[in-house]
Amino acid sequence: ILNDKHAIGASKRGLSMIYASRGENEKQREYLEFAMNIFKEVDDKNLLAICHHDFGLFHTANGDYDKSINYFKRSIELRHQVGKTIDVSIMAMAYPYYIKGEVDKSLNYLEEALKLFEDRKVKMRISTTCIYLAEIYLSKCDYNNALKYSERAVKITSEIGGSPLAQIMIYIYYFISQKYLDIDYNKAKLHEIIENNYIYSKNNKISLYDDDFILPYRLYELLEDTSYLETAYNQIQELADNL
Template identity: 25%
Template sequence: MNGGDIFIPIIDALLNLQRNIATQNQEDGMYKETVNYIAGILKTTSIPNVITAVSTLVLAVVAVLSLIYRNEAPRTVVTQEYLNTGSKTNYINTSTSGNVSDFSKKRTVANGLRELARDAQVEGDLDKARDRLEQSINIDKEIDNKEGMAVAFSNLGLIASAQHKWDEAEGYHNDSLTMETALGRRDGMAADLNNLGFIAQTRGDLKKAEDYYKKALSLYERLRSKEGIIIQSNNLSTIYLMQGKLDDAKYYRRSLFSKVDI
């Protein structure tokens, strides 16, 4: 398989995953199958070709991790009612009265907004996605729903990254990481660290990227997440290849391949 041919199956696998996400089929098995398939393709290539292939893969990793991990509850009639109301604030205030059901209704609206934002991201409408996420954050702040805010901040970071607004993206992912750390959610922490590593790598700060990826790898090892370990091993292999550290790159490449089911 030559350098140009590597891209065909990698892109095909990623497109299949995107179609899966777009149709809201978020089963974990599809994610595992795709990660293993892409890693299996890399296993059949030589070192020079891997440098090119992993660069393509790294650009897709952030979206793959986030879209799978950040899946929320499905949109609801309540959320549609909220969106169809002229005064969003009045809708929330007049339809609730301070009891337990109020919290549930607001949380339902916020969850639905994040789901709609995810759909808009997949469709490429980043402005609509941003608007939905910002609305969800405002509602989550009212009910102190840190879990929801962490998800929304991370997805806002992805939108900013897609628009090459790196400072903004870094800020959002750090906000999400702070909340995920306070909540003790290791999977969310690992996803944010991966995203921050990607931003650092894009900026050319390979040392900072390495630190983020190693922290993410450590969390995925504690979680016993084979897919997370594969992705971070690939990231670290890429970082070392970019620096000409072939022994370190081969070490993480071997770690990657030891987790692949082919």
């Protein structure tokens, strides 16, 4: 019976992820809540921690940043109790703090996550964390550190590869940092990456910028094309409408 309940919980969580990919928020929440209740019943703290992390991502995507932080914190508490790694939830929690304007707190969490990822030698996560750090340093007008972290992400991606969306995120920060430091950046490379991301998003029927307003805003900043600024504004407006 215990194993059956675990299987049911896992299937419900799997369904929540499918609905998340389709943008069906209410269905995503419903199935994730179902899974979480099952894992509470069987007292599986590891899987319960994973569900709390998922809910943190859910509320982040929907602009409810206080709730997302609470879920990430609970996920971290549960992971501590069962001796599991906490780095992914720490990294994820940095984003809502950043959007809330608590930049230094976000920076501290990212530095902690980066150290944990480095200890485990998880290159993909190191690269992602470096990009988040580049965003924070860019917001602080610390272009040298923004370049330092984005350049590290570029080097890692050249080793392990990455999706077109990952490529555009990494290179935008790399090129913006160069722009503000009066270093010529590779404009042909940028336009190639933008085109590849457009084709990839269209073929896979996914959001061009992963529903993130920061990415099109940084593209506007880099290229000074107001169409990107309009996209960023629309993303923010959609978040506000859903609150």
